[in-house]
Amino acid sequence: MPAPIPGVGNLKIRMDIKNVNINNNMNTKQSTPKVCIIMPAYNESAVIGPVIESLMKELKKTNYLTSVVVINDGSQDDTSIVARTCGAYVIDHILNSGAGGATATGLSYAEQNRFDIAVTMDADGQHSAKDVIKGIDEITKRGDDLLIGSRLINNKGMSKAKIIGNKGLSIITYMLFGIHSTDSQSGLRIFSRRTLESLRWKTSGYEFCSEMLWRAKQLNLRISEYPVETIYTDYSKSKGQNNWNGINIVKNLVKRRIAELMG
Amino acid sequence: MSRYFLLLLLTSPFILLSILSALTKYKLGRSTKRRLVTQLIFWGLVFIGLASAESIYVWLFQHNLTQTEPLSLFDVIQITAIIIVFYVANRSRSKIEILEKRVQELHQELSIRLSVKK
Secondary structure, three states: OOOOOOOOOOHHHHHHHHHHHHOOOHHHHHHOOEEEEEEEEOOOOOOHHHHHHHHHHHHHOOOOEEEEEEEEOOOOOOHHHHHHHOOOEEEEOOOOOHHHHHHHHHHHHHHHOOOOEEEEOOOOOOEOHHHHHHHHHHHHHHOOOEEEEEOOOOOOOOOHHHHHHHHHHHHHHHHHHOOOOOOOOOOOEEEEHHHHHHOOOOOOOOOHHHHHHHHHHHOOOOEEEEEOOEOOOHHHHHHOOOHHHHHHHHHHHHHHHHHHHHO | OOHHHHHHHHHHHHHHHHHHHHHHHHHOOOOOHHHHHHHHHHHHHHHHHHHOHHHHHHHHHHOOOOOOOOOOHHHHHHHHHHHHHHHHHHHHHHHHHHHHHHHHHHHHHHHHHHHHHO
């Protein structure tokens, strides 16, 4: 009997799970892929509740077997309690290990629980639930291995400083690793089963975004992008990466590149 | 014994060890071809530089490109120490990286397993 999917919180989805249990054949599985939505979170108790609720509301409208998993990265506030109350499955990190570490935990969980697709999204509410579903639809349709939700294809609502910072990091990612991406730092990413099984990276901070693309390229995975909208609130503006963080990311990426060459 | 020869004698074991370690890692599938080539070029250049240090010095001196004194015993010790530091630092860094990765994986696995029990 397949393992129960934690974090599933609506009747329609539960009925689908029942169907899969009964009709445990390939066709049924292919028509309703198991999707794990991973939200790395650090001290996000102020906003994570509405983010999960709006996501679950949108997910109810789809036919996917979904599970919302919050990786509480050692938060000092009530992130874990709020997320659990809203119906998400919560994995508490004992130590704060950075965005890269939290994302790796989420993807490892998705792989271990044999999800077909995994989605990572920010917990600060800057990604819309509709874009998440659009991404799942796209990866199912296109058959890509890694799909990136690019905020810069249509950068409406993004401040000039953020545009410059993100474009700069994408250029540096290209210079260091030879990967062209319009938004190398996007937190909204969709992973296929093949990617879940093979993709690993070494950095644990925000620089993992670029390193992940590099590793995917080394593995010859099919990477593509789709446009997403960015919802900037005062909260997300204060929480997101600023350009000073960007400098730190560049420093760590250069270090990673040199270390990789030296053994 | 020539000081240049002494320098080569003292440093070459570390250079050879580094090359051997790079080759072993590649053969065991723990390293990429690109990384192997970079390491071979790096340590190869260090070896060539040390092996031809006397000739380079003589050539530079004859063409008035350097006015420094020939290699002293202190220089030999200093250069050997630099090579050893390079070797040790590189080994330590790669060991720390392996440990870091293991701790990270342990933390991940522990968090996932503990979350199931809740």
